[in-house]
Amino acid sequence: MPEIYLSLLDRILTPVLLMLAVIFLLAGHNAPGGGFIAGLVVATAFLMQILARGDQFVRRLIGTYLQPAMGVGLLIALFSALTGIGNYGVFFQGIWWKISLGDFVLEFGSPTTFDIGVFLVVSAFVTSYLLELSRPAERAAK
């Protein structure tokens, strides 16, 4: 059941939520945040879409990608944990790469990719859960 005021709000809120999610995802190692929270924020953005444009729209848009996204996320997280084993290390050991771009140095490591995997799993799982929940609600509304 698309609502006009919600679709107006959605144009403002969705970009904000998505940017917040990126910040949370990258800040997670030293500050509050992380893949789990970023995933929940993205799922909230999809919830906005479900409320504003109806679950059919969202399902058509991303429905088929949700389950593969969970699989890909699990695999990314798993392989990030496995990178620790290289170089006679230990499972889950953090590996960091420093990329210097002129003045500032970008630190990128296996904990970041692990978080990206978690982010994919959580956002895909919660979104598919919300989509399933909205199915009976949609039916009741009609």
Place this chain on the structure above:
Amino acid sequence: MSINANWLAAPVIIPLLFAASSLLVATRVNLRQMRVQRNLALIASVLNLGVALLLLHSTVIQDQRMVLHAGLWQAPFGITLVADALSAIMLTLTAVLMVTIVLYAIGTLDQREGLNFHPLLLFLLMGVNGAFLAGDLFNLYVFFEVLLMASFVLLSLGGRPAQVNGGMRYVVLNLLASTVFLTTAGVVYGTLGTLNLAHLAVRMEVAPLTLRIIVAGMLLIAYGSKAGLFPLFFWLPASYHTPHPAVTAIFGGLLTKVGIYALFRIFTLLFPDLLLEWQPLLLGIAALTMLAGVFGAMAVNTIRRVLSFHIISQVGYMVMGLGLASTGNELAIGFGLAAGIFYIMHHMIVKTALLMAGGAAELTMGTGQLKEGYLGGLVKRFPLLAAIFFLAAFSLAGLPPSSGFVSKLGLLQAALDSQQWMIAAVSLLVSALTLMSMVRLWQKGFAGKQHKAALPTPRRPIYGFTIAPIMILVVISLGMGIFSDTFIQWSQVAAGQLIDRAGYIQAVAPTDLIAPVGMEH
């Protein structure tokens, strides 16, 4: 040869890797995708068996422990995975059961029922393996939850009303037990300031008696409920007969044994003195569990219900081993524990074989009813299936030369040696009643005449893939009985490592930097 500690992560990684990969292919229901999932599960379970055997070799045969501090975070701060002989034995048994259940599923699962069965099975395997390897209370809890969630979905796969009904009882009662477990973990962390098992073993020694009793009691309730001990077993007979036979078979072989494993681990490591003080309690629970299970089995009337109740009575024998862990006169201390571990080995194999055979009969005939006029005549119609069922039932009842005989004999020896006449008498009585119950299954289900009028036409033929895994398990069971000295030796190594607490603490080597609240020293 000692292997790299990173191998300890493999029993968790392998199922997760293959389960995640099969999520990638499972977007639509069709035969080809199910076949891909099935092949992935088969590869995963075979790889898992290989790793389990590797761990078995380096812990049991070489009599040592392996510890992995994930991410190089020393205990008690990081995630610690520990494998000792008991963990490795449990991992190996689980791996064997997984391979056979994937084969059995090829023979019995049809296309619609099969959707997502295999990924869920792999998630279940990951949870069970993780629980056997967990080196701290919280990770034990997490892996318990993983296996609970996977098993709940497996139970209700298919979505018939009876399944949803049984599944609800299963999940509610198990979540209650999990809540008790989590609360206990909170109490432990709040008072002792650590959750690492080795660290807890050090700090539990100086903890106040009240705290020890509360923690031990609550963990006994939580794990006892997962293991199906008296009086907390109600979820088991309410749910185990409802799902597909392949699911029942793997649940019957695995799930309650995870609870038993946790009891063995926690009591020997954290509360060795309570093992002696609470001996009457433990033996009492064991006796009541055995009796309740075996009497329950006599009162119900379908093959899988009877077998489900027998799981409960058999779990009683394992707790009997735990109760006899720290006593002994002629026999060494720990012989009871070793007999209990041997019993677990025997039970996991035989129970799964029986549930597979019973399930195959039920699938073929379209009914599992034991009342007059339903089953019967299976001996003539499917002689091979009947013969296998007979051998497995023979072993469960404890007749020589099967593994059941040796394991029951070991427990009886331990009981007589520590002069626990009550439990010895009960275990003999329950043995006799189990034999009676197996005879009843045989007479009503397999022997006798075929009831043509009441019988629906056989639903589906029995394939080689249905029979082969049951045969493998029965052969393993017979082998465990005939070459029992090897397996008894293994369980004695496992029991010895369980009793050697100092060795466990030394292997994990927790740093003692942070003093617990109120216990600064």
